[in-house]
Amino acid sequence: MTVAVEVTDLVKRYPKSGSKAVDGISFDVAAGEVFGLLGPNGAGKTTTVGILTTRVLPTGGRALVGGVDVAADPVATRRKVAVVPQRVNLDRSLNARQNLLWHAAYHGVPRAERNRLADELLDRMGLSDKRKALVDDLSGGQAQRLMIARALIHRPEVLFLDEPSTGLDPQARLFVHDRIDDLRAQGVTVVLTTHDMDEAEKLADRVGVVDHGKLLTLDTPEALIKALPGSGTLDATLRPNGFAPADLVPLLASVDGVERVEQIGEREPAGAEPELRLRLYVGGEPAALLGPVAQTLHEQRVPVSGLALGQATLEDVFIELTGRELR
Ligand SMILES: Nc1ncnc2c1ncn2[C@@H]1O[C@H](COP(=O)(O)OP(=O)(O)OP(=O)(O)O)[C@@H](O)[C@H]1O
Structure with missing residues (x-):
């Protein structure tokens, strides 16, 4: 070279x-x-x-x-x-x-x-x-x-x-x-x-x-x-049903196989209940967690409108390394 x-x-x-x-x-x-x-x-x-x-x-x-x-x-x-x-x-x-x-x-x-x-x-x-x-x-x-x-x-x-x-x-x-x-x-x-x-x-x-x-x-x-802990992702879109994000994040992080959870969005559509998007970073195969995650949310009566499989991006690497605070 x-x-x-x-x-x-x-x-x-x-x-x-x-x-x-x-x-x-x-x-x-x-x-x-x-x-x-x-x-x-x-x-x-x-x-x-x-x-x-x-x-x-x-x-x-x-x-x-x-x-x-x-x-x-x-x-x-x-x-x-x-x-x-x-x-x-x-x-x-x-x-x-x-x-x-x-x-x-x-x-x-x-x-x-x-x-x-x-x-x-x-x-x-x-x-x-x-x-x-x-x-x-x-x-x-x-x-x-x-x-x-x-x-x-x-x-x-x-x-x-x-x-x-x-x-x-x-x-x-x-x-x-x-x-x-x-x-x-x-x-x-x-x-x-x-x-x-x-x-x-x-x-x-x-x-x-x-x-x-x-x-x-x-x-x-x-x-x-690939080196990021949890390079597969599972994005959950849900109606919090009275739960604060601070409660839902540890709840989902406790599901076996989930490495960490981040809130990636919040929406309050006019006349409808607020919607929350959480990203679950997964060490293994994210598809294997579709059932357990849906089950955990169902048990807490949290309605889920979407569960999407994905891959971490360079942005995830960047945030993991440099943090979230503004410069
Ligand atoms: N001419 C200068 N005199 C004194 N400090 C400087 C000077 N130029 C840059 N700095 C400081 O050095 C640090 C690095 O700045 P630099 O511009 O290299 O960063 P950067 O990564 O290119 O950022 P940006 O994306 O904002 O351009 C900063 O704390 C900046 O305030």
């Missing part, structure tokens, strides 16, 4: 800050891999990407991109990486195509090639008809696509995407996802940060979950889900 990114015991403490934004993170990204860094707000994802793209100086540890030490040789690193930041940082005095050309010139792409690449990338990103548009006249999704085009124009070895689809509408999000899939097919190494589980599960070959500057786990989405 060729290693594209190698991070060892990376630490970042911002001046005047009490805690470490990055606190001893280590991971490798293989060449051609789409690697996801998943974590809640403030977990340290942007700082990690900042270090790998030479915009933030590490306090300790080591990071190599394409074999180059990012802190020791930022100039060589910048030739190997490209970054699509969270916020639009296009040049507002230039039109879409000029943004690409300027960036290509900055990176030393020869003039003839610059023009050809700019047109090709505008086409690939669905922006041919916006080539002369000023940045302020682009929608959020168009600006995002232009930043991806700009990032690709100097043919980076590793593309860093910081929260690539935050704030995009579903069509624009899907378009960006398809382009990331294209990049994988072309063998470009992609490191993306996200707090969107679906995005991580769908796009990333492997996912590292970070929180409070530490890497909590790292594996393929499937393996992370």
Whole structure:
């Protein structure tokens, strides 16, 4: 395996800050891999990407991109990486195509090639008809696509995407996802940060979950889900019939084979009794628990309107590891 990114015991403490934004993170990204860094707000994802793209100086540890030490040789690193930041940082005095050309010139792409690449990338990103548009006249999704085009124009070895689809509408999000899939097919190494589980599960070959500057786990989405205690699920929709969720959760958790129970929804339809949705995480085969769960609820005269079998998701892994409290 060729290693594209190698991070060892990376630490970042911002001046005047009490805690470490990055606190001893280590991971490798293989060449051609789409690697996801998943974590809640403030977990340290942007700082990690900042270090790998030479915009933030590490306090300790080591990071190599394409074999180059990012802190020791930022100039060589910048030739190997490209970054699509969270916020639009296009040049507002230039039109879409000029943004690409300027960036290509900055990176030393020869003039003839610059023009050809700019047109090709505008086409690939669905922006041919916006080539002369000023940045302020682009929608959020168009600006995002232009930043991806700009990032690709100097043919980076590793593309860093910081929260690539935050704030995009579903069509624009899907378009960006398809382009990331294209990049994988072309063998470009992609490191993306996200707090969107679906995005991580769908796009990333492997996912590292970070929180409070530490890497909590790292594996393929499937393996992370499988390792979760209770990776099969049984969703029960019921009318509480006077029971509080705080009573029903332990009641169902006491059924043999149920590992834990979480409330996942509550509805109060107009004129009808409230409805509660509970998710049971199951170690073995969830179907085997349909009978016992229905029986337990029946004995307490709790009407059940639905029992659905399912699989845990990356979101369940994430909540299990990082908790429910807001950041
Ligand atoms: N320039 C800075 N100066 C001081 N503290 C900072 C700076 N940038 C980030 N931090 C702090 O470092 C921690 C990690 O922030 P970082 O932006 O890396 O997290 P993140 O996982 O990318 O979060 P988000 O998803 O909200 O962008 C946070 O506590 C943040 O407040």
